[in-house]
Each structure stands twice: as C-alpha cells, then as structure tokens.
Amino acid sequence: MGFFKKLFGSDLDGRALATSTDISDYAQIDLLRRFVEPRPRHDAQEAMRWNRVLPRSYDDTLALFVKQGWLTRDGDLFQTTPAAAPFVEEYAARLDRGRQRAMEKVRTAIVARDCGEALDIRRQYESSHPLGSADWSGPEPQLSRSSLTRRILFLNHWLLDGLSPETVEWLKLYAAEQHLWEAYWQLPDAEIPAYVAADLASSALTPSEAAYWKAYQLALYVDNQETWQRCKGGDHVRRIEIAGPEDDHTCEFCRAEHGQEYLVARVPELPHRACTSPLGCRCRYEPVLESYEDLEA
Ligand SMILES: [Zn+2]
Structure with a gap:
C-alpha cells in the first residue's frame, strides 16, 4: 500500500518534510508557508525558481497540496x-532557530575581526534556503562586502x-553586523548598554533610535566612501549626484543638496x-x- 501511495505521490508527511535535512523536502513546506495569507500563485519567473528546487513542478506541487488537504483554492x-498549520509552524520555528544561530556565529566572527568568515557564514546560511535567500537579509552579497x-x-x-x-x-x-547582513534592525531599549544610552542621549530620540541611527551613519559612511x-x-563616471530620503526628518540643508550633481573630484564630503x-x-x-552622447563627446 505504501508503495502505491508513494507511486502516486499522495502520501506526503508534512512533519517529516518540515524537519528534513534534504532541501527538496523542506522546500515544499517553504512554498506552502507562502500561502498562510491567501494569495494567487507566484508569477512565471518565481515559479521557475521554485521548479529548480522542488521534487516536482510548481503547479503539480500546488495541485498535490490541494489534494493533501493542505491548501484550499478559492x-x-x-x-x-x-x-x-502544525508543520508550517514547525518549519517557521526551524527558520527562526537557523536565523538566530547564523546571527550568533556572524557576531562571534565580527568580534574576532574576521569579516571574511562572517560573510562565509552569511552565504552558507542564505544558500540553505530553497530560493537561496532569507526573507530578512540583503540581496546576494558582493565578495568585497566583507x-x-x-x-x-x-x-x-x-x-x-x-x-x-x-x-x-x-x-x-x-x-x-547590520552592514554584513545588509539588514537594519532596531534593538529594544533594554538591550542598549547604559553607557551607550548615556553617550548618545538625545531629546529627540529614544536610546534604541539613537543607537540605530548612529550605527546607520557608520555603515552609510563606508558605503559612500566605496x-x-x-x-x-573608473573612467565611466564623471559626476556624482547627492541623493537621500525626503521626509519629516530631512533637514533644509540636505534637502537643498538632493539632486545636485558634482564632478567626482569636487563632490562634497558626506555626511x-x-x-x-x-x-x-x-x-x-x-x-x-x-x-551615450556624453560618452561620444
Ligand atoms: Zn545630508
């Protein structure tokens, strides 16, 4: 009986898939969890990406989920x-644990000043995901990132x-840490050490916000320098434009600079x-x- 069930592909074991170490197994639950909130099928390009990692085609997988009673269609x-729900939740908890483990390892590597190791850990972590990326960290990193x-x-x-x-x-x-992950998160006030909170004390910002924005400045400075x-x-760029967010926190000075173009050698220093x-x-x-005309000239 098991053999026939297997042959017709109708005896998926959700829990086994959610906890499997085989990427083509847990990819199925990873796909399933995308439908916790009702949504239409993924577009053709995304379905192609799923096809590469699922044991059967994207559409066959959805049809099988419906047959299994895991997915409804309206x-x-x-x-x-x-x-x-039970194994979708189990898989979500597994993702959480994986994220925490990877973040701890990256932090340890950064404390040891080994950013190359930290980037390797990030890449390994991301490639363990069915689509090769986590839903919270940045796009595929450049090798120079570390x-x-x-x-x-x-x-x-x-x-x-x-x-x-x-x-x-x-x-x-x-x-x-944030720069390496290309992800930016605020810490709860309780996690900001008292000496940091005291040093950054500001009437406009909470300790958490003050730490976030100061750290953001450091990462942005390095990216701007780069x-x-x-x-x-390079020979291809002659001018640099100053760009930046326009919102309630944009000061008049910066607002006036946004959109200004400068020759590379004359661009004002940022910040x-x-x-x-x-x-x-x-x-x-x-x-x-x-x-094109500029290049011709
Ligand atoms: Zn500015």
Whole structure:
C-alpha cells in the first residue's frame, strides 16, 4: 500500500518534510508557508525558481497540496488549511532557530575581526534556503562586502567624536553586523548598554533610535566612501549626484543638496557637517550614468 501511495505521490508527511535535512523536502513546506495569507500563485519567473528546487513542478506541487488537504483554492487565491498549520509552524520555528544561530556565529566572527568568515557564514546560511535567500537579509552579497564591513571596525571619523571608547566599540560591532547582513534592525531599549544610552542621549530620540541611527551613519559612511572610490577609479563616471530620503526628518540643508550633481573630484564630503537632522545625515552618493552622447563627446 505504501508503495502505491508513494507511486502516486499522495502520501506526503508534512512533519517529516518540515524537519528534513534534504532541501527538496523542506522546500515544499517553504512554498506552502507562502500561502498562510491567501494569495494567487507566484508569477512565471518565481515559479521557475521554485521548479529548480522542488521534487516536482510548481503547479503539480500546488495541485498535490490541494489534494493533501493542505491548501484550499478559492478562485485565484490559495490558502493553507488548519491541517497544514502544525508543520508550517514547525518549519517557521526551524527558520527562526537557523536565523538566530547564523546571527550568533556572524557576531562571534565580527568580534574576532574576521569579516571574511562572517560573510562565509552569511552565504552558507542564505544558500540553505530553497530560493537561496532569507526573507530578512540583503540581496546576494558582493565578495568585497566583507572588506567594507571590516572598514567599519577600524573607522576613525568625526561621527564618533565625543563618544567613550566602550561606546565606539559597541556601535562599531552593531553597525558591522547590520552592514554584513545588509539588514537594519532596531534593538529594544533594554538591550542598549547604559553607557551607550548615556553617550548618545538625545531629546529627540529614544536610546534604541539613537543607537540605530548612529550605527546607520557608520555603515552609510563606508558605503559612500566605496561609491566615491569606485567612481574616482573608473573612467565611466564623471559626476556624482547627492541623493537621500525626503521626509519629516530631512533637514533644509540636505534637502537643498538632493539632486545636485558634482564632478567626482569636487563632490562634497558626506555626511554633511551642516546637516541638522536628529537622525544624522542620510545623504548618499549616486553615480550619474553618462548618456551615450556624453560618452561620444
Ligand atoms: Zn545630508
């Protein structure tokens, strides 16, 4: 009986799939969990990506889920059923544990100043996901990312003026960790050490916000430096534009700079010292791509 059931592919064991170490097994539950909120099937391009990792085609997999009673279909919308909930939750808990483990390992590597190792851990973690990426970290990282992250750890900049060595150290680790993952998260106030909170005390921001934005500044500075150096070293970019978010926290000085273009050698230094935003200057360099006529000239 088991043989026939297997032959017709109708005896999926959700729990076994959710806990399996075989990526083509847990990919099925990973797909299933995308339908916890009702949604239509994925578009053709996404379905192709799923096809590469699922043991059967994307459409056959959805049809099988419906047959298993794991998925219901209402018009164009699919949704997981209560029968699927236990192992979908089990898989979500597994993802959480994997994320925590990877983050701890990356943190340890960064504390040891080994950013190459930290990036390897990130890549390994992401490639263990059926589509090769986690839903919280950045896009496929460049190999040079680890050396950029490393620059944060050795940064000496006026952004850090007036802060105690302990606070600088703590902020650099926080910034480097976020930079390495290309993901930015606020910590609860309770997780901000008292010396950091005291050093960054601001009437406009909570300790959590103040730490977040200071760390963000460090990562942004390193990324801006990298953009500038790349433009300076190449022949294809002559001008750089100042870009940045326009919102309630954008100061008048930075607002006036947004959209301004400068020759690479004359571009003002970022962050702007004149910025008065409580969040700090969020301006960034954007290489201006020359039009075809410009290149001809
Ligand atoms: Zn600015």
